Amino acid sequence: MEPLEPSAHDGAAWAEWGRGKIGRRYVDVPFLWGESYFYRKLLEATGYFGDGPWRGIDPFGPMKQAELDGPVVDGELAALDGTAALPPGERAEALLLGSLWGNRADLSFGVTLKGDHERAADLVVDDRPLLWSLIEAAAPGKICLVADNAGRELLPDLVLADHLLACGLAGEVVLHVKPFPYFVSDATPADVLACLRRLAAAPGRAGEAGARLWGAMEEGRLRLRAHPFACAPLPYADMPDDLREEFASASLTVMKGDLNYRRLVGDRMWPATTPFAAVTAYFPGPIVALRTLKSDALAGVPERTLAELDAAGRPWRTTGTHAMVQARP
Numbered sequence: 214m215e216p217l218e219p220s221a222h223d224g225a226a227w228a229e230w231g232r233g234k235i236g237r238r239y240v241d242v243p244f245l246w247g248e249s250y251f252y253r254k255l256l257e258a259t260g261y262f263g264d265g266p267w268r269g270i271d272p273f274g275p276m277k278q279a280e281l282d283g284p285v286v287d288g289e290l291a292a293l294d295g296t297a298a299l300p301p302g303e304r305a306e307a308l309l310l311g312s313l314w315g316n317r318a319d320l321s322f323g324v325t326l327k328g329d330h331e332r333a334a335d336l337v338v339d340d341r342p343l344l345w346s347l348i349e350a351a352a353p354g355k356i357c358l359v360a361d362n363a364g365r366e367l368l369p370d371l372v373l374a375d376h377l378l379a380c381g382l383a384g385e386v387v388l389h390v391k392p393f394p395y396f397v398s399d400a401t402p403a404d405v406l407a408c409l410r411r412l413a414a415a416p417g418r419a420g421e422a423g424a425r426l427w428g429a430m431e432e433g434r435l436r437l438r439a440h441p442f443a444c445a446p447l448p449y450a451d452m453p454d455d456l457r458e459e460f461a462s463a464s465l466t467v468m469k470g471d472l473n474y475r476r477l478v479g480d481r482m483w484p485a486t487t488p489f490a491a492v493t494a495y496f497p498g499p500i501v502a503l504r505t506l507k508s509d510a511l512a513g514v515p516e517r518t519l520a521e522l523d524a525a526g527r528p529w530r531t532t533g534t535h536a537m538v539q540a541r542p
């Protein structure tokens with residue numbers, strides 16, 4: 214792997230992060246570092262940070278937009294109307310599961326509504342009661358929602374944020390996204406705006422949520438952060454002081470997705486029964502991970518669950534068939 218161009222705005226940071234790694238082969242450096250650097254080099258290759266005409270153009274933008282414009286999203290947003298008839302507790306669970314399984318991005322509110330029980334059965338850790346008790350105890354608190362993918366994951370994340378704000382469970386939601394395109398589909402500020410427009414233009418409950426979210430943004434109750442650390446090749450244990458203070462000031466931080474989970478637990482192959490609380494003890498406040506399983510980094514799985522899953526003889530750690538809601542007060 215070659216160094217960045219000398220003019221790179223973040224050359225000093227990458228020189229530091231890349232000490233002992235630049236010049237080596239991709240397969241010989243830690244996976245998290247290699248993947249992050251790959252996306253940084255890709256943006257260099259497309260001129261994203263350059264002075265030319267491609268400056269600031271998201272190379273994955275057309276794919277993201279096609280997904281957002283597609284009929285699948287129409288169906289998912291329409292399915293939101295079905296949640297209106299549910300009792301409040303069930304509605305909240307449906308929205309939470311929508312956000313969780315949105316990380317797999319091949320399920321929807323509709324599926325969630327039809328199959329709550331099946332979806333819940335695929336949770337290898339289910340700390341939903343603890344999640345709601347943390348939120349209720351601090352209501353109306355400040356919730357940091359660390360987003361993962363744009364489009365079909367970010368839409369249900371935003372709908373969940375709207376629910377928390379509209380029900381008085383959160384006084385403020387701070388949505389953390391990536392400052393620039395990363396891991397193909399990761400959400401950037403531009404993707405948040407695209408999703409808000411998509412929601413606001415939709416009929417029914419989705420449109421109502423979109424209108425409320427624009428209002429919340431105008432009033433500062435929904436805020437956006439795109440911290441450079443979000444695209445750094447580092448685990449959260451190495452987060453800078455300002456980010457640490459931000460998470461410390463939140464009543465709850467919700468981490469979405471597989472990559473955030475890997476960074477949260479140090480991207481290590483822990484024995485899967487290692488307590489989640491021990492692995493995340495450094496994190497400066499209550500935390501919940503909402504993640505479908507796409508990699509081997511795993512902690513806090515009960516012994517019995519682990520034995521049952523392994524005995525079934527099917528791959529479950531990396532295929533996105535299983536998920537977790539994992540909380541630490």
Ligand SMILES: O=P(O)(O)OC[C@H]1O[C@](O)(CO)[C@@H](O)[C@@H]1O
Pocket residue numbers: 248316361362396469470471472473475507508
């Ligand atoms: O979008 P998510 O849930 O963060 O998943 C990203 C995951 O996909 C991969 O890029 C490939 O599986 C992993 O390296 C990464 O953890």
